[in-house]
Each structure stands twice: as structure tokens, then as C-alpha cells.
Amino acid sequence: MLFCGVSYAQTTITGTVVDDSSQPIPGANIIVVNTSTGTVTDFDGNFTLTYGQNPPFSIQASSVGFETVTVEVLSKNQKIDIVLNEGTSLDAVVISASRTPERIFESPVTVERLGLKEIKNTASADFYDGLENLKGVDVNTNSLTFKSVNTRGFATFANNRFMQLVDGMDNSTPALNFPIGNLVGMTETDVLSVELLPGASSALYGANAFNGILFMRSKNPFDHQGISTSIKKGITSQKASGDNEYTDVSIRAAYKFSDKFAAKINFGYLKGTDWAAISEVDKTTPGGTRADINYDGINVYGDEVSTNLKKVVESDDFLSKLPNPALADLVPHVVVSRTGYNERTLTDYNAQSIKSDWGLYFRPWENDFEISYVGKVGTGSTIYQGTNRYNIDNFFQEQHKIEIRNDNFFLRGYVVSDKAGDSYDMVFTGININRAWKDDETWFGEYTGAFITATLGGANETQAHAAARATADNNRYLPGSDDFKNAFNRSINDPDLSTGSKFQDNSKYYHADANYNFSHLIDFADIQVGGSYRKYNLNSSGTIYTDLNGPITYSEFGIYTQIQKSIELNEEMELKLTGSARYDKSEFFDGFLSPRISAALTLNKDHNIRASVQTGFRNPTTQDLFIGLNAGRAILVGSAPDNLDRYTHTDGIYTQTGRVAYENSYTASSAAALAETGNPAVLEIANPDIVKPEQVSSAEVGYRGKFSNIIVDFSAYYNSYKDFISQEVVVSPYYGTVGDGSLSVQALANDDFQAYSTYTNSPADVNSYGASIGVSTKIFKDFDLSGSYTYAKLDFNREKYPDFTTNFNTPEHKFKASFGNTDLFENFGFNIAYRFSDDYFWEATFGNGIVPEFHTVDAQINLKVPSMKSIFKAGATNLLGKEYFTAFGTGHIGSMYYVSWTINNL
Template structure:
């Protein structure tokens, strides 16, 4: 012991003296402090960030000399040498441009946007803090080429380069590498269960196909959200935002958005963080009474089907009720039944506002444990995320998503050269329900369909015999059939409503059930430290789905459905110096993906970037991508009212069984015994059976795209230019086609099947298939930014998007392009108008466009939106105060047909210590 003790003392003394403490400040070239600047010991992961006054203190377990690097988004990076303990370092960072910002997503390796081989859009801490939007996620609306379709106050759908729906499964959203998509819905619900604003480090967005590196789901774009690591970003930060939303349909309502972050580095080996976010408001009410099926139609139409009126989807031709007991009971003479007109009549529905409270709410939390066993960049971490919320979702119908719950758990090992992660994503539908079927089944609760239509027909004949005109007879018939209809204020209505939303059987209820999940693993290794001649990466991923909707969405009534897919990829990147002025970066990558239902696909990408004088970069890329059919494309089995949705996985065709009185069908008839919907409509108009056209759509297979892109980034006398143009050619484009299957006969027989159609003995199905024609799209974007009047930031962008598809040749096929042809955006602001005071104004213009989706089709008018904010920084309180307004002009608009009109929001916020 006496021998060991001196050695232990010597060891601890050596440990004590191997600590170097440095301090200092980081300012810009105007001597203004830069809060949140990164201070990193070069070659390690040891670092810190500056406080609100731009000051820092850093302790490193090594004797000098060593180097320290300071960086901040929007500024050039500086490295300084540390030669002594307690040395003071004063960094002065020169303001850079957006082209100097570093991104990771384009090549899975850090590189300047300026040299990125493909188009990249980015939001950093500076842009997030100064956004004129209500929160960072809404700030994506101001990025070049980006569309944000507003489904709800808490659910926005991000899209690029066309083909947008709220069920946007062509676009991927990753949060720290984890897919944010719901297992049941197969797409992300905006930021409902995403990130809290105080923990966001950066956002990167790749428009267009990204399958070569990120797989089948990154088909039309990918959004990357990165959070702050507790080793670099410590302390407690919080934000509270209060205000009101203002809309004609719902009035003025309070709005609250709160977020909290706590992070601590316990040592150079261990750090942890926790985040919490809460949002509550009143959703944008949807109250359109436009008739879906009749242009210019009103509630006076016999077959009225209002966009935001539910229950009126149930309709029938009055000729079909001639044998109804309720009808015959009203006739003194059965011969009078022949007076029933050949006209379609729909039941009277309820307004959407009668079927929802428009509560918009989000509660989310996440936590992370981070361990660096060697005190360097090798890190082991566990991250957990949970989120619950209420929102409105518009898909095939309108859904009240109430208490939806999603959780994610990730385990990851990584350093600067590799990562290996695995995670699981699960969800529960909570008390969610289909508002369309709620209206339908409240109606049926007080009077079944046969009785209602029978009473209607009987009253119509009675009024006609008494001398009423056709219009008068129909009006009186509706009043008679609606006698006893439940008032939304009545106890009977409330009881029927509660029964419906608690019942998952769509023939009697509307509850949306789900407890699905998926397991995912992926990894990547960069050989740059082992190989000098080029940067080579290899990686792969595996995913297993477990669908469990209890038969309410999928055909999984007998138990969960499981299937899997995997992919592997490689990328080679080489920098070539052609001469002192010219540098060439070549990138080639290829990925192979395989789903257990389909043949495998290769997705190659080749790109080249030529840098001239460090001020100009010209890029070009060619790539292919593909998209596997989604879980809904394969296994859905859902009666949506007007049509039954049936997925086309080979083992799904007989899973769905439809029963209508004496007739029973399986989903197979949709694909093997059906007519096109337009030809059935033409038969009704002409009475000529020869117009019927056999549909029998093919079973679905993966969709492919070939994409070519050229671009330019550069500087011209203080003006930053970013231009890109693309052409996409799709093959086997996935969409839905509505078909009509007769209850008897074989399509094309010219007899029995025609009689079935003529007698109304048929069922409409919405099938999942591929377009027989090529679908093409093309477009371009131009972004400009500069400084004006000294320190004022001015930026703008224009985006052009065009679909190339012969709709007249394929009238039953919808592409859901849903994108304006022209978009223009502009921002103007100053982060330091005077000391600690800044402002920002953002303007957006969208051309009108035609929205098509399973819920409703219609024109989205052009809109102009102005958002603005002013902010005050108070360093002594480590706080930023902001006052802002969205849609400042108050002119309401909507970005998708069938949603509520978007009003204005006015708010003030207080953010503390968010560095």
C-alpha cells in the first residue's frame, strides 16, 4: 500500500494539471456579440456555446498546445491556437452568406451548400429566431420551392415539386434520423408529434427524388430536422407564446404555445436532455356548402352532397324504393308507385361544426441520454419521444383526430465516420373518429335509410297528386322524411353521437382504431479516414411493418398484418482540382431496395459540380428513384361511403368482404370484374350499353421516376443567386381509380352485368393501381438574396411547376398534382435595426390551381399572404421578446379544397436562453 499510494497521488496530480481552461468572447465584425456560437476543440467533440453576451468558458482535459474553432450559422469559421492555461480568446467572425452554410443531407457528409450536388434548402437558428411565421415549422412556407398545405392548425403537410395530398407518402420527414411517419397512416402528421422549437438546431430540405441514399419513401423530397446535442448546448431554455386566432367561421379564440428544454453535460463522457412542448388553440373551421357532385348545386338539389356537410353522402335513386314497406304503406293504391320519378335523392346531413369541437392541441416530450466513453466523437445514445394531440385530418373523409398518440424509441452508436441506429415507432388512434360516418350513423340511429327514402317517395307522390310542382313536391317530401331528425342541441343527438364515435363498425359507428407499429434499422460507414483517393460510403436499412387496425382501416380483422423491406447503398465522391480556378466534384451513388411483395429496384444517381473562382458553382445530376406501394395501397379495406377502398396486395383481394342485402362481394371483383366509373355515368346519360368500358385495373407495383436537374449557385456583387431546373418522368405512377362492380353478371357479357348496372345493383370501389400512361412534370426555381440600405436583408424566390399528363385520355385516373404553377415569395428584415431590435416581413403568393383528392375536387383560388414580426433582445434577461402576426391583411384563404379557411393569428412571445 505504501508503494502504491505515491503512484496514485502522482496520477491524480497529473490528472489535475492536465486541465486547461480558456475563456473569451465571439463577436461579429461590427463588434456585436454572437450568442449561441459554437466553440469546439479541433479534432474532438469537446465544446460549448456562447451565452447571450457572446462570452464563453471551456475546460479541456489536455495541456496546450491545441486548436479551438469558433463557428456560427451565417458567419465564416475561425480557428485559433491555445498555448497556455487560462488564455483568453476573442473571436471576430466575419458575416458570410447562405452559400457558406454547411449541410449534411445532400451527401450524408458535411459540405457547404455552395458545393452540394443537388438542391438543398435550409433553416438555421438565425432563420428560426427571425421567422415571421408563428413557429419554426410554419417557417418552411418561406423556403424556395416548398409548399405547405394546411390541413389544420396543428397539422401541416410539407411538399415539393408537386403531387401533394395530406396523405403525402411521397415525402419523408426525419427527426434526428428517425422517420416521423405514423405507422397506421404511413405519412407524418406535420409537427403534431415532432420537435419543440427550443430544441431545433437546423432544418434541411431536399426537394425531388432522394431514393439513392434514403430509400423508397424519399421519392419526392425529404425533410431533415436536427436537434441540439446536450454536449454542445447546455442549460435551461423556455419559450411561451400567447395570442389569438381570428376566423370568420370560428371567431376569435385564444392560442397558447409553450416549449421547455433542459440539458446538462455531467462530464466529458455523459450528458442528458429533456424537452416538453404544449400547444392549444381552436382549429380553422370548415363550413363549405358547395355541392361536391353538382357544379353550382345548393341544398335545394335532391342529390345534394355538401363539401363540409356529412350524412348526405347516403343517396339512392327513388326508383329503387318502390318495394319499400315504408313507401307502400303511404299509398292508397299500389299502382301509384309508378309515379316515383327517376331521380337520385340524398339524405339530409349535418354541418361539420355539429360533429367536432375544433379543439387543436399538441402535447409532446422527448428525452435523451448520451454517453461518450472515450471523450471524443464516439457516442452512444438513447432517445425517447412521445406525443399526443388533437387535429383535423382530411383524407378519404374528414377525421377528428382526438387523443392520437405516437411514440418512438431509438438506440444509436455513431462517430464522425459511421452510425448504426435502430428504432421503433408505434401509434394509437385514441378517440379519433370519421366525421362523415358520424353524420351518416346519427341519421340512421333515428331513422334507417329504407324508411327515410320510403317516406320521401311516398310524400313526393302525395304532394304531386295534390297539384304541387316537382320542386315543391321534393321540398315537401324532404320535410316529411326529416320529421323527427335529431337536433344537434338535443340529448338524443348527443347520445347518438357518443354511440357512433365509440363504435368501430362503420355500418353503425365511426370510431377510428389503430395500434400499428414498425421497426427500423439503418447504418452508414464513411471510409474517408481509411481511403485517400475518394470519399466512399456504404450503408443499408431494414424495416418491418406490423399493421393492427382491428379491421377498421386495414383488412386485419383476424390479426395484425406483417411485412418487411430492406435496402443497401453505396456512394463515391471525388474532388478534382482542374487548375487554380476550376474545381470539379463528382458524386455517384446507387441503392438497391427490396420489398417482400415486389422485385428489387436499383436507384442510381450521378452528379457533377463545377466551382469557378470560389464564387460560382454549376451543378447537374441525373438520378432514378422508386416508391414502394404504401401500407394503405396494399392492405386497406375501408368503406368510405361513396366508394369502398380496397388495397391490391395479392393476398388482400379476398380479405375484404362487402355485403349489401342479398349480395356479397370480395374486394377481388374491383380488380377482376369492373367497369370504369366514367363509362357507367355515360350509360346513365345515354342508355346505350355499348359505352360501357371494362376497367379491371392491374394490381399495384412500385412507382419509378427518372429525374434530371441542373442548377447554379453564385455571387454577383453582393447578390446571392440559387437557380435550379428539373424534369421528372414517372413510370407506373401510383394512384387510385374508381371502378364499378356489378352484383351479378360478368363485365362485357352485354346482358346480366348491364342489367345490374341499370338496376342500381352495383358497388363503387376505389382501387390502387398504376397509370397506363407516363406522367411527367417539370419546373424551375430562382432565389435571390442581398443586403440593401446597409444592413437590411432582402430575399425573394420564384417557383414554376407544371404537370404533363393527358387527363382527357385517362379520365378515371387522378394524379393529385395539387400544386400551383406559379409561386413567389419575398422576405425583408433587419436583425439589428437598432441595438437589440429587429424585424422581419414575409410575403407569399400562390397561383390558383385545381385540387383533386378522394375527399373532394375543386379550385384553390390564388392567395397573397403577409406575415410580420418585431423582436427585442434583452441580454440582461437572456431573453428575446417578439410580437407578430400571420396573414396580416386578414383576407382568408385555403391551400387545399375542403379544409377550413385560414384566418389570422396575432401573438406575443417570450423566449429565454434559447442558444
């Protein structure tokens, strides 16, 4: 009887939300206080809210730019008209900071947010690109459709320090273990809000939330019905690739069949041309050019293959062909590389994304108890830069989730799987087109023989090298020729990296998590408990991981709790204390406890001070543990104990396992010093330890406040890392034992060694610190003006540890500003966004180099047509047209010009 009484207890409320000029506010949030039950207003400011409890209770209406209003509901079927006075962004409600709804003003940690209003008014091409305008956020552009979001440093495109969740589901790909931007993510018409927590969030969200976490929430069909469409058409413009068409379409359809059942479906399509990467800067020799004999261009592939001419001339096969063995003395002790192909000859730069998702939502008792199934599929083509440059072609990812939830708990389980499609490594494509034409031994033999011949003919060394290359390259496959096309097609369809460049993958992971909030049962504090479990299944058929003989599986789990207590100190002052702790355990490592303590002191309704301290941790990734990939200049070998013997390498004469990288190796810098000085005393034994979890201790203070019509949000942090996970390049001699002083040294002198990139923990003290401040106000009555400044600094002794790379990859100074008016005149608005980035040093396995400072401006104008429920927009990104890049080795970012028509997107 009690069960039946609860199941039929419900209240339906209707009403409108308008501003102080009686204009409707579309997209305003209506939420039942202290719950997650809510809805939003439609285009005309109307709303209907059903709540599974009898009155009295309170509802809260909010919209960014307006003060939040709380209204008490006293009867069923009550009609409520709400007027919102102009307010500030501090009134927005967020969920991510404490896993419970709270005003951003009162949040105990730093939160950045994009709501419906900001998404509609962004000067960027879409909502995901709009994240780069948030305070303290870095968005590194890998390619047109693949951008990597990060905060507070330590980022590469393989950014596994930053988590990205879509409606609670991790959006990282199983094969790569990190998100690939929004390539197979959300459609813009279905985005409800985006929240971003900078810094360590391990205490609530686990190991991968080490540098920050991005939450994207979609619209529930019970609250957002109808058909919404966005059509965007324009061009991208870049010096290297010219002007090319750009199309972006998204469609959302949602219907509430009854108070018990609702459904939705989304579809998105994007097509354009990627930013072409054409740099010919030498990766290994500063100032080097294509005229150099050992040239290795950034975006030139095939020239990674090199050898010392002395090794060629001293081989028995070569010596036997010389008419006089003394001719071998004419050959210098120099390294020569093969001639490579420009990247643009190895890809079509097609940028495409096709994605769809659907959801079925069931509320059996017509209240907040909801059962849902969500499915997502996506495919696309893009460029990814990791150890090498990869053409991600027809990549496919799917997700399926079942979730049960109400205002006090959720229980969800989902699976994420991917397929590599027709993806391939462009570096190895160049290498193996060369080898398909002429194998390495033959090419270097012809080069060396021609060098001797030219020298005997009176040529100097430079002339002899030029003649040797011309001879060895005679009849080389030229881009566009049938021979080149046939070799290219064979390579990209062959997963054996000794002859091809295709990479295969069909990996997946299974994830389950749950959370229960006891606030409805306990009065003295808000208490939550939860946990998660994940199982990985890696299946790359040996093209990425050492899984040639079958999939690799392993698992991890975590449990956490949080207690939050608000203490009223007086009529105006309130102290909110939050304590949380999480325990995580991977089957390969000891468990780790991540506590967090935070306090937020509200001095009055206009000023709030916050502080927090916490520890976080990061488990080694799937690549840290199980990768086994020959990247050309070095071999990447993960350091899971059973991985060291599973990877083997053969150069034709000598065979090694991955174990030598960790147990019989010299540091790469000392091997280079030996080559320069000839002094064995400079050699340093490497033998790095196998990788273990990384830890961080983090402290943060912040302030949010309002001075008249000026809003200020400030935060500062200090992070100290222990067992910092990094890659160390080492060299392992083919014979001898490191430190023996003779045989292993001779191996290095003879170039009889292999370079490995190992995954280990740095013994160095790695610290980082920084601060951000954002200021926003209104000028000339109703013009919005805002700006932010971010400072970030790495504290690391690079001279003492030259072989460790931190991949900090963050400018020391960033400045962002925006200026706009949503109603310059009736139904017409505009927005202009400016970004400045200081120069910084980018380091990654693909290459290291300076990223110059840049300034860029995005702008848009928009016209609302209420009778058509439409918004028309015209915009441009990088309006100044000065091309720039955010990472060493990527294509330069040009401009985009577009017009869009959005219908019924609330």
C-alpha cells in the first residue's frame, strides 16, 4: 500500500519565465530544489514540470545572466509565472563539482561552464570549439575535427590525463585510451550544458580525471521535445590547401509519448578538408634542410630510415663487390637517410564525421524514477598525431548504456568498442613505398657505391653525396604515378609494419558505476557513496599492442564517499565543508587512496572564498603497459611485466626482446655524447624501472564575487607530482652488457644498437603552479564584456634529467576576451572573441619544437526570427587570417567562414 501511494504521488506545475521587460526567456532551467528533477522553458518561455512528490516543495528558476529565483509550490496543478531580474553567471547551477546540484557561486572547487545561452552565442564554429574561450582551458588542434581539451599543463594529443564524459559515459576510445575530440561525440542540437573541472578530480571520478574532467549533458526527451535542426555551410581557407567547402548538419527529434515513455534520436554529419601539414623543418638537426644527407623532415615520411655508410661498406657482401678493398677507406663515417615523401602525397586530408545516437526513457511511476537505454555510433576520418602521424580513416566507435536513476541514486553500465577501419600510419606508408620500390640494403649499397665512384672522379664530399643520392633514387616511384599508387594501396592495406602501414583494432571496455545520495534520509549532512568497475579488452592484432596471439584483458575498480555540510555562521555568512575519499585498485598495482577536503565560505550574497587540498593518482595507461610499436626512429615498448618478453625485434642479424630496453640499455643522451667525443666514460646506464602509478598532491584557493556590475572569478593552484609517468629514450646494444666497458661500447660505435622509448617514472621532482582570473561586466548598459588571464609554470630540472620528457606543452601566459550583445537591437546580436597565447616549447614522441605566440579573433552576428523559431548566424574563425599552430608538426590553422540556420533549438 505504501509503494502504491508513493508511485501515484505526483505534482504537475505549469508556468512561464520572463525577464523584467516581460520578454520570454527560452532555455531557462527549472529545477526542484535539492534534486536533479527539472525541465527548461521553450522558445516562448513556457514550461511544464512533473515531480513525484506532493506539495509543499520549492522550485528554482535560473538562466545565465539572470538572478536565480526560488518559488514555493503549495498545490498540485499550480500555475506559476516567474520574473527573472538581470543577474550574473554566478547564478548558474552546476552538478559536476560535488555530484549534486549547486550554484556555481557556492561550488567548493573551480568550475567552468557553457550553457545553452553561451553555446548559441559562441563565436566559434561549434560548441566544442567554444571550449577554447573558457578561462584556463587549452584546446590543442590536432586537425579540423580532432581537438584535445586540457587544463593546467601536461598534454599531448594522446591526452589520458583528462577525462571526457557524455551523460556519464567515458568518451575515450578503447584502442587509444583517450578521447578523440568530438569526432564521434555529441551533436550540437542535443547539448544541454557543458561543465569543466580543471585540475585533479580523482577523489570523485577516478584515475583518468587527473588533470581535469569535461562533462557534456544532453537533453532529456521528457523535458525537451520536438524537432531541432542546425545547418551550417561555409569554407575553410588555408595557404597550403586553399579554399574548401565545409558542411555541418545536426538533427534532433524527441517525443514524449506519455508521462511514462519518451524517446529521442540524433544525427550529425560534418565534412570538410583538414589543415594540411607541410613543414619541412628537420626534426633531428636544428636548421637542417632537405639538402642534408641525414635529413628527417617533420611532415616528410620515409626519411626516418637511415644508416651509417661505414656499416654498409664494411659488410661482407659490399666488400666482396669492390675491385679493391682499399676503396672502402674513401667512405666517411656519416649517417645517411633515405629520401622521403611529403605528407600531402600520402593523404587526401578528408575530414568527416557521421554520428547518431538514440535513447529510450521509461518512467514506470511517472515520477523521477527513470530507466533508460542509450546507444551511440559514430564513424569519421581525421588526422591524429601521436608517435607518428596517422590517417584515421573510417574509424568506428559505438557505445551502449543502460541506466537506472532517480533524484537520489544512479546505476549505470555501458560498453565502448571501436574499429580502426581503414586507418594507417603515414610515416610507415612513406617508408614502405620506398621499400616496395627498392629495399633498404640495395638503396644504401647503391648510394655507397655511387659515392665511391664520384669521389674517384674528383668530386668533393658534398658533390659525391649529391651524385650518390641521384643514383640511388633513379626511377624512384613518383607521387601520382601508377607505381606509386599501387605501392601506396598495398601498404595501407597491409598490417605488417615491415611491409605495410595499416593498423587494426577491435578493442573495447566494459564499465559500471553507481552512486547513492543519502540526503533524503539523513539531515545533518549530505552523504554520498559510489563506486566503479572497468574491464579492458585490447585487440589490435599486434599492430598497436603486443596482442598478436590474442586479446589482452585486465580490470580495475574504485569506491568513494563524500560528506558535505553547510554551517550557517550568521545571517549572511555560511561555511560549506566537503570531504571525499576514493580508493582505486588495478590488478597490476597496489591500491591507492585519493582524499579531498574543501571549504567554501560565503561572506554574503556577493562574495565567496574557497580552498581545497587533495591527492590524486593516475594508473599507467594501456599504452604505458602493453604497447609494442616500431615507430621508425625508436621502438615503443610498454612495461607491464609480461609485455617485456612478448615484444621481439629483428634487424636481420640480431634479435632482441623488449626486456633489453629496461635491463640492458644506455641513456640516449650519453650514447649521443659517445658518438661526439669517442670517450666511453660519458656513457650512463639507463635500465629504467617498469612503470607504476603516478601521484599528485594539489592545493587550490579561489574567490568568486560581484562588485556592483563586475563579476570576478580567481583561482590559484600548486601541484606536486611523485613518480611522474614519462617516456625515456634509451639505446640497447645488440651485443655486450651495458657497463662492461668494451663489447657494448663497440656495439654503439658500430651503430649496432636499437633505440627504445620506454615507459617509466621520473625520479625528478616535478611541480607545476599557476593562476587564472576572469572578469566580466556590462558596459553601455547591455553590452557584455569579459576577459581572463591564465598563468602556468613548470618546475622541473631539465638539465639534470635530459632524457625525461614531461610534455608540459602549455603557454606560460594566455589571455582571452569577448565582447558582444545578445540584443543589439530587436532580435539581433553579435559576439567577438579574442585569444592570445604565449610561445611555448612542445615536446612529444613525434617531435619537439617551439610553438610561436599567436593572436586570433573569432566573430559572429545572429538574427532571431521568433515566427520561424529560428536563429540565423554568420561567422568567421581566425578572422585576421594569420595562420598559427598549437603543436609542433601539425598543419597550420587557417580561417573558417560560415553561415548557419538553427531551428527550434532550445
